[in-house]
Amino acid sequence: MNVRSAERGTLRDMTAYRVMESSYTAGSPRITFDLSSNELAHPPLPTVLAGVQECLPRLGRYPDPTARELTEEIAGHLCLSPDEVAVGPGSAGALQQVLLALCGEGDEVVYAWPGFDAYPLLVAVSGATSVRVPLTESGDHDLDEIRARVGARTRVVILCSPHNPTGSVIDQGKLHGFLRSLPDRVIAVVDEAYVEFERGGDPPGVPTVLRENGNAVILRTFSKAYGLAGLRVGYAAGPRQVMATVRKTAIPFGVTRLAERAAILSLRSPAQLRDRMAAVITARAELTAGLRELGLPVLPSRGNFVWLPLTSAAESFARTAAMAGVKVRAFPGHGVRITVGEAEAHRILLTALGHRDRGN
Ligand SMILES: Cc1ncc(COP(=O)(O)O)c(C=O)c1O
Incomplete structure (x- = not known):
């Protein structure tokens, strides 16, 4: 079978998603602290x-394919109706569902770059083409330029606030002006993966x-502020x-019982979350x-990471x-993103950088 001819055209130049392993970590001593993936410390x-212990005896059973309890909990939290919420395996999973539901061959998806690494791949999986718009020098979305790149083929615009990797937040007034200027056929996806760090919690x-x-x-997502990256649960x-239509493109049983329970309990623990957020913001x-x-x-x-435009x-x-021994994330030609981590990780990193500067 000729795989190349069967493969979706937009996938040909893509590699499977992986956490960046780069030349700069090769040959280094054992990595003790990983500050490269914006996980919670x-x-x-x-x-x-x-609370999740009670799910363990039922791991042999499929979860509820509609994740009804979690969907209702999120809807209650956001004061929306459950049919305005769709859960997925991480917000990356939810974004994939959105793109598969709305885009196909010949369509375009516009977003700022550099951005979350998975965007190009998820757009290509949907069959659409990415249109990347450079960030401004201050690491912000260039909303005028993004708007200028919205054309007849555009189906979706992705905005990210706080933005990965720079941590910038889109001004609310400018955001609403931008959204109002879009043609009706274009959906704006606002990726709020880090919003709890900006707000110091997750107010209803x-x-x-x-x-x-x-x-x-x-x-x-429940991956970042709630610290559940390993369980894979998020929502649109x-x-x-x-x-x-986003629900139709979900992988059946994509959100596990354990993930559903953990996410529900997370939403019910606002004071514990606020303490965490305060600690991250101080760090x-x-x-x-x-x-x-x-x-x-x-x-x-405003995220749980900092950006150095190096x-x-x-x-x-x-x-x-x-x-x-500290792994950070380099975006060659752009800068470095460092996740806010353990105090010891910061100490080791700052000491190593201090020695380097003195050595120069
Ligand atoms: C901006 C942004 N969106 C979405 C995600 C995906 O997170 P998850 O799929 O774990 O919810 C990430 C993860 O790094 C991210 O940085």
Whole structure:
């Protein structure tokens, strides 16, 4: 069989998703701290760890394919109706469902770049083509340019706020102006994977972007602030007609019973989440100050990571970190993203960078 001719055209130049392993970590001593994937440096919330035990005896049974309880819990949290919510295996899974539901061959999806690594692959899986718009120098979305690139073939625009990798937040007023300017046939997906770090928690209520715009879908996840990256659970929320079609592209039983239970318990523990967020925000300020004291450029971030626009020096920075046993994420030619992690990881990293500067 000629696989190349059977393969979807948009997949030909893509590689399967993987966490970037780069030349700068090769040959380094054992990595002790991984600050490259924006995972939480804390375990899941205490009530979640205790509560998921009750699911273990039922692991031999399929979960509820509609994840009804979780869908209702999220809807209650967002003051929406359950048919305005679609859960998925992580927000990457939910985004894949959205793109498969809305896009196909010949369509275009516009988004800012650099951005979340999975966007190009998920767009290609849907059969559509990516249109990438460079971030501004300050690491923000260039909304005018994104709007200018929306054409007759555009089906979806993805915006990410706080943005991965820079941590910038899209101004609400500008966001609403942008959304109102879009043609009716275009859906804007606002990826809010890091929104709890911006807000210091996950307060209930209708997300403003949904209240004010009929063409917006939000994406949220339990992977980041709630620390459940290993369980794979996230969701999309938006207009009920869109969510009805997004549900059709889900992998059957994609959200496991364990993930569903953990996510429900997470939403019911707002005080524990707020404590976590406060700790991350303090650690982010300390890391930012430590890096700036070394004369390094650090953009203000509202996520659980910081961004250094180091351009051509990104890889050598990441190599220095790896040699000290700390993995960070280099975007060659753009910069370095460092996840806010354990105090010890920050100490080791800052010490290694300090020695490097003195050695130069
Ligand atoms: C902006 C953004 N969106 C979505 C995701 C996907 O997260 P998950 O699929 O674990 O929910 C990530 C993960 O790094 C991300 O950075």
